[in-house]
Amino acid sequence: MNTYSSTKILSADESGITEAAEMLRTGDLVAFPTETVYGLGGDATNGRAVAGIFAAKGRPNFNPLIIHVADTEAAWRYVEPTEQAAQLAAAFWPGALTMVLPRKSNCPVSELVSAGLDTLAVRVPSHPIARQLLRKVDLPIAAPSANRSGRISPTKAVHVKAELSNLIAAILDGGDCGLGLESTVLGFTDHGPVILRPGGVTAEEINAVTPLAEQSHIQNDNKPTSPGQLSAHYAPSKPLRLNATEWQLNEGLLAFGQVTHDGPLQNLSSDEDLLEAAANLYHMLRTLDASAAETLAAMPIPDTGIGVAINDRLRRAAHDSENDKDT
Ligand code: TXA
Ligand code: MG
Numbered sequence: 001m002n003t004y005s006s007t008k009i010l011s012a013d014e015s016g017i018t019e020a021a022e023m024l025r026t027g028d029l030v031a032f033p034t035e036t037v038y039g040l041g042g043d044a045t046n047g048r049a050v051a052g053i054f055a056a057k058g059r060p061n062f063n064p065l066i067i068h069v070a071d072t073e074a075a076w077r078y079v080e081p082t083e084q085a086a087q088l089a090a091a092f093w094p095g096a097l098t099m100v101l102p103r104k105s106n107c108p109v110s111e112l113v114s115a116g117l118d119t120l121a122v123r124v125p126s127h128p129i130a131r132q133l134l135r136k137v138d139l140p141i142a143a144p145s146a147n148r149s150g151r152i153s154p155t156k157a158v159h160v161k162a163e164l165s166n167l168i169a170a171i172l173d174g175g176d177c178g179l180g181l182e183s184t185v186l187g188f189t190d191h192g193p194v195i196l197r198p199g200g201v202t203a204e205e206i207n208a209v210t211p212l213a214e215q216s217h218i219q220n221d222n223k224p225t226s227p228g229q230l231s232a233h234y235a236p237s238k239p240l241r242l243n244a245t246e247w248q249l250n251e252g253l254l255a256f257g258q259v260t261h262d263g264p265l266q267n268l269s270s271d272e273d274l275l276e277a278a279a280n281l282y283h284m285l286r287t288l289d290a291s292a293a294e295t296l297a298a299m300p301i302p303d304t305g306i307g308v309a310i311n312d313r314l315r316r317a318a319h320d321s322e323n324d325k326d327t
Contacts, residue, residue, distance in 0.1 A: 002029075002056075005166070006168040007165045007169065008171070009157065009161070009173055010170050011172070012173060017129065023139040024041060027043055027046050028085050028168075028170070029168040029169055030171070031039065031170070032133055033129055034068070034125040034127045034177065035096060035178050035200075037145045037177050037282070039130075039143030039144065039145065040146035040160075040164065040168065041068070043140075043142075044141060045139060047112055050110045053144065057148060062112065064115040065115075065143070066142070066143060066144070067109060067140040067143075068125055068134060069123075070138075072090075072093050072124060075093075078107050078120060079099075084188065084193055085099050085321050087209055087210050088193070089124075093191055094125055094131065096123075096125075096179055096200025096201050097186060098184065100119045100124040100186065101119060101120065102120060103120045117245065123183055143290065145182060148161055153238060155279070155282050155283050156176055156271070157171050180278050181199060181202045181282075181310065183201070184200055184202075192213035193210065198308045199309045200278075202305045202306055204305065218258070235316070236296060239295045240298060241298070244298060247263070248261055248263070250293060250294045250295070251264075252264035252265075252293025252295070254266055254297065254299065256300070257270065257272050258270055264291035266311070274302065275306060277310055278306050281313060
């Protein structure tokens, strides 16, 4: 594995973005901000760079990665859009939607990115720094979340630094990620699109553009699975109890709403605002994990809108298997 004597922290100005783009073009790994979480970027057409991403994350198996491109036109250079995909791109790109589509026959993206599948996940991020970087580098950039395998996704440059120092060439510091939760991953079946991973764009929002396949249809179908979907992810090191309505002093409480607790407390949103809760989720899990709390407890979160994605991540964070933490 490549190691670096130091990881450069680049400020997200013209010269920092130019330097980051040059590093990516020469096959180095650079973490960069997106509107969801920080990504660990590498040139998707360079097999060595892609292998380096898996090594730096310590990902035990080759889960497929998302490529990031500057605009929709660039996305269609690498994958074949279906009609629904084109509609969804028009509605949600740039933004927190990832679409899994068939690779074009002449697709120059390393097969390692697709982990042997004939599909490729693509996304056009909306973060202005990510967009400037992608425009400058003019290559598809493979980027999983910039955390070590099985750990909580980073929403600040310092989170990336804490886990990937000396394993990547640079971190482009663009401050906090606005959304704080990964993109929605969408696959396509004969019956329509299916959500493989809930995220920043909600099922309601997608349904308003083109109907999602009905669950009953998918069950009879060969449901395309997102390899990352079944595993334990986003995990703090302390055990996490879900749907807590009462709590002990030695528990770190991840609260939602008006709450008091004499032990370690992080409130996702005292106003019960789900968007605020999504933005706070990962750094508050980190803070509680680093606190004096022996174990963690999370209050119930409404399972609507982006709450579906928050609950998905909380369930994975509470998963106790150490075997397959791989995102
Ligand atoms: O918001 C995000 O999506 C962030 C930022 C950096 O863009 N990236 C991210 O990447 O979360 P990662 O690698 O942590 O998660 C990618 C997800 C995994 O669940 C993976 O299994 C799924 O996308 N995926 C990627 N390619 C796929 C494919 N060809 N078929 C099915 N699922 C795929
Ligand atoms: Mg991840």
